[in-house]
Amino acid sequence: MKGEASPAVELIKVSKSFDAVQAVRELSLTIRQGELLTLLGPSGCGKTTLLNMLAGFEVPSAGSIVIGGRDVTAVPPYRRNTGMVFQNYALFPHMNVFDNVAFGLRMRKMAKFEMARAVGHALEMVKLEGLASRRIRQLSGGQQQRVALARAIVIEPKVLLLDEPLSALDRNLRGAMQVELRELHERTGLTTLFVTHDQEEALGLSDRIVVMSRGEIQQVATPLELYRLPANGFVASFIGEINRLPPARCRTEGNDVVFEIAGGIVLRARKRNQPTIGAGQETHLFVRPEHLTLVEGDRPAPNRVSCRVTAHLYQGAYTLTRVDAGPLGNLQLRVLGGEVIAAAPIGSQIKISIDLDKAVILAG
Template structure:
């Protein structure tokens, strides 16, 4: 089962898929490294599942190439692709028991019965399912079905493990537990893995790298932390986590000082952003996350303070999300610990907010 030394790379080169006259995937290129856990993230209809199906061979790309270890597999039929897929529905064969389900791929490979038995037992052991061989799949819980689907996919020692929203059918607690198990499994097997999800939490916690897709195109390919802190564009910024998008602002540059004029009444101080060379007078989009905005107190000096009226509090247990209507900007959301803000700033009252731009995302307009 341990394939640490035998990971395989997957190259997707300029792949396009058109259905009738709808382009589902447009010129996507990705290099997935040996043993990497790569996540395809995006809203439904963004083309991530189509891309996965093309790797598995269930769909054929309209143009472009898909390579495993440098070898083009475009003409290889699904049953010879050596990919192990876990379906959103699990697709465990309902007319077979657990053993027969896991053994199916090995039987297709005509392994001797003895070997099949040993392999299936090892897989069951690895997924903590020993003793379940004779069970019917319909008698199993969602989490057990999930593990059997995984066992069935890895027991054939695939070159790539393909996971199509495998956790979406589970309830929240089980989903968190399975995330941990998936991560352990990946570390144990070292399998190159392509994981499709629309859940940013799963993507951020599991992946080595995340591919954000929208409308069939790749928006950004990055490690999780970079994705959150340095989104490449407005779509990624607002898709990953929550973020306030301020109105278009004009950059005023004098030496090392930057001011951003959001509206005639409001200008915010800032610094040179990491990967963007700003010119004086340039228009920019500023994005700032709710947790970086604070209710202004004595320790804040006069800079970057804006005033507005409290429009709503949304109490969430660990924190409170507060919406403030700021003239010239619109609704601004901030996140504060606990429930203190609800008493501190009653609905309708005027409060001052501190809006530092140190961790804001600034992108050219």
């Protein structure tokens, strides 16, 4: 995208409390020019409060907010030039599509012919050409969503704020809208802050993801980094499925790291460039279900573990198989296809291999 000289948005040690509840704590964050940044977190983590503070609907208890180089901490919403898409769209029911989209331009006193062109262009961007004179009530949920988007992008905001805009759509439409949102972002180049609690949306759409919990940032990273290298246990278990193994004591042995787990289980991984893992230290191991594999017969495999099948969850393209691995606790495997259901029936003893080279290893 554009140069990184000046950030589009800067939050500097922003805090917000409601009565006794602290919704956001000393949070600092920089949004780069033209990027699509996602705020991801469980409900109540402070992401919506953060969004409302950016739009100016909430005033921070402490800290400052800078948008486009201007400190807007005390600036009212109508002088901030942010474009917000609300979860319930909040379209004006007493106006038609054109007047909804033109509202922001009217407030900016744009000339009539120029306005008609800008509105037409925005409607084209969201693929709603020809619906300008429709009443809001005559539109489907997906169409209303597009009007809300058009209304927000037509004012060319400094930052586009999306508050869980896809959560009200049904599943199929949501997937299609994700692709369209991404395309729209590429075409407009608008700096976008997307708020969601849906990790799939976040992974699929974002340039970078901010994972929040209890009013604090847990990690800021690209989707790939976030999935592969979560910074802590919260992020590891919040993003995707993951198996948490019991605490292990580690030591180095040649080119390997050896993990000793209570119950006499020893697992090995290749030594990696991670300074936090030192000899004798207690570590936490997190393994994705796709890094656990079934071992057929006595074929040699790293980190073989015996376990008993307790459940199969068929998902179409793959099956989630739950096993009881004794001292390692209950684990979940992701096995391609559905053959495993017949090959390893519930109650049968199987052997699995744990690929620790791709595991997340966090110091205790």
